[in-house]
Amino acid sequence: MRQTPLLLLRKLITIPSLSPSHTASRVLSRLVPSNTHVTEYQPILLLQCSPDLIADPANRKSILHQPRMLLESLEEGKIRWRDDLILEEETGGKDETWYKVGMVIGEIIEDDDDDDVVEEWTWQAYLDEQE
Numbered sequence: 001m002r003q004t005p006l007l008l009l010r011k012l013i014t015i016p017s018l019s020p021s022h023t024a025s026r027v028l029s030r031l032v033p034s035n036t037h038v039t040e041y042q043p044i045l046l047l048q049c050s051p052d053l054i055a056d057p058a059n060r061k062s063i064l065h066q067p068r069m070l071l072e073s074l075e076e077g078k079i080r081w082r083d084d085l086i087l088e089e090e091t092g093g094k095d096e097t098w099y100k101v102g103m104v105i106g107e108i109i110e111d112d113d114d115d116d117v118v119e120e121w122t123w124q125a126y127l128d129e130q131e
Contacts, residue, residue, distance in 0.1 A: 011075045011121040013106035015047070015099045018069060018125055019054035024098040027087050027105065028068065034081045038073050038108065045071040046128060050098065068128040073108065075121050081106040 015025050025047040032044050047069045060067070073079075082105050086097040099105065108121060 009110050010118050011108040012104050013121050015101050015103045016123055017101045018049060022053045022101055024050040024100050026098050027085060030081055032079055036079055038079050039076050040074055041072050043070055044073045069125045070128040072124045074123060075108045077108040077110045079108050
């Protein structure tokens with residue numbers, strides 16, 4: 001009998017494109033620390049989006065409105081954030097670092113071991129009205 005190798009997946013967490021025109025986001029808060037096990041539908045990130053995000057006009061306060069979005073992971077595993085990620089909550093709102101859509105900001109690993117199988121993460125986003 002042949003043994004089948006067990007493949008462990010690593011999902012790259014990127015700044016998601018929340019609309020076709022969306023170009024950048026600012027990380028306001030990581031809702032879970034690095035090396036924490038996350039489950040499906042767990043909120044993990046709070047972003048402020050660039051004004052070019054196409055959204056429902058009823059949700060936009062102005063053309064320059066920068067909506068806040070709450071992101072849930074649809075992946076399960078141990079989350080690891082980039083160490084150099086600048087968070088608005090840590091700078092007291094003094095840093096205006098914007099990250100381009102597609103930039104890798106962390107990863108979710110199914111197990112403690114890294115593997116060569118790398119995929120993009122799946123997520124779900126909600127408008128966050130708290131400001």
